[in-house]
Amino acid sequence: KILVPESGPAVGSFGDVALDKAAAQRATKFLAARDQAHLFQILDFAPELTEWAESSILFERLQPEPRLVICGAGHVGAALARLASLTGYKVTLIDDRADFVVRDRFPDDRIELIAAENWNDAVRQAIGNGRGVSVAVVTRGHNEDEECLRAVITTDADYVGLIGSKRRTNIVLHRLREVGAELEKLRKVHAPVGLDIGAVTPEEVALAILAEMVAERRGGTGGSLSSWRRESGWEKRNK
Known part of the structure; x- marks a missing residue:
C-alpha cells in the first residue's frame, strides 16, 4: 500500500520503485478529480510496466471525520x-x-x-x-x-x-x-x-x-439527478 497526501511525499511501497512513482503520480490526479474510489489497471497509467500487465490498483480517498x-x-x-x-x-x-x-x-x-x-x-x-x-x-x-x-x-x-x-x-x-x-x-x-x-x-x-x-x-454538482432525462431526449423518445 501507498499513502499519498495532497501535499508532501508518499509513504509506503509496492516493492517496485517504478510502480511506486507511477502510482503516486496517478494518485495526485485522482485526488484532484475528487472521486471517492476507482480501480485502475496499472497499464492504463504506466504502459511501460509490462510486468504488471495483469494487475490493478484500487485508489481510495481517505478523509478525516467531517x-x-x-x-x-x-x-x-x-x-x-x-x-x-x-x-x-x-x-x-x-x-x-x-x-x-x-x-x-x-x-x-x-x-x-x-x-x-x-x-x-x-x-x-x-x-x-x-x-x-x-x-x-x-x-x-x-x-x-x-x-x-x-x-x-x-x-x-x-x-x-x-x-x-x-x-x-x-x-x-x-x-x-x-x-x-x-x-x-x-x-x-x-x-x-x-x-x-x-x-x-x-x-x-x-x-x-x-x-x-x-x-x-x-464533489457533487448540487444539480438535479433527474436532469439527464430531459437533456438526453428520453421524454421525446418515449412519447
Whole structure:
C-alpha cells in the first residue's frame, strides 16, 4: 500500500520503485478529480510496466471525520447543528450568548457547545488546522458576522459559508476587504451560503446549507439527478 497526501511525499511501497512513482503520480490526479474510489489497471497509467500487465490498483480517498463549526446558535444555527449531527458531522456550536448554548436546547452530546467570550479566539480554536472542517457563519447581525468571518479566513477551513442576502453578505465582505483581508480568501467564501431550494423556514435553510457543504466535500454538482432525462431526449423518445 501507498499513502499519498495532497501535499508532501508518499509513504509506503509496492516493492517496485517504478510502480511506486507511477502510482503516486496517478494518485495526485485522482485526488484532484475528487472521486471517492476507482480501480485502475496499472497499464492504463504506466504502459511501460509490462510486468504488471495483469494487475490493478484500487485508489481510495481517505478523509478525516467531517467537522462543522457553526458561528451563531439562533434558529438557523440550531437547526443546522441538529441536522449535521444526524448526518455524521462532528459539530461545534459557538455563540457569545451563553444561554443559547446550553444542554437544555441541545441534549445531543455529539454537539459541542461553546459560549464565546471572544469570537476570534473561540472560532480559531474550534477550527484548528482546518483539515476536514466546514464553517457556517449564521450569526444575528453584520457586526457578529464580520467578527467571526475575520477569524475564519485566517484559517485553512475546507469550506466557509456566510448566511444572508446578497446585500448583507456583500457588506460584510466589503468591510473585510477594506481592513486588509486577502481577496483570494474572500473569494472562497460561499455567500450567500446554501443551495437554491426555495428555503423559507430555519430547518429548510439549514438543509440548503448542509446540502451545499456535502456537495463541496463529496464533489457533487448540487444539480438535479433527474436532469439527464430531459437533456438526453428520453421524454421525446418515449412519447
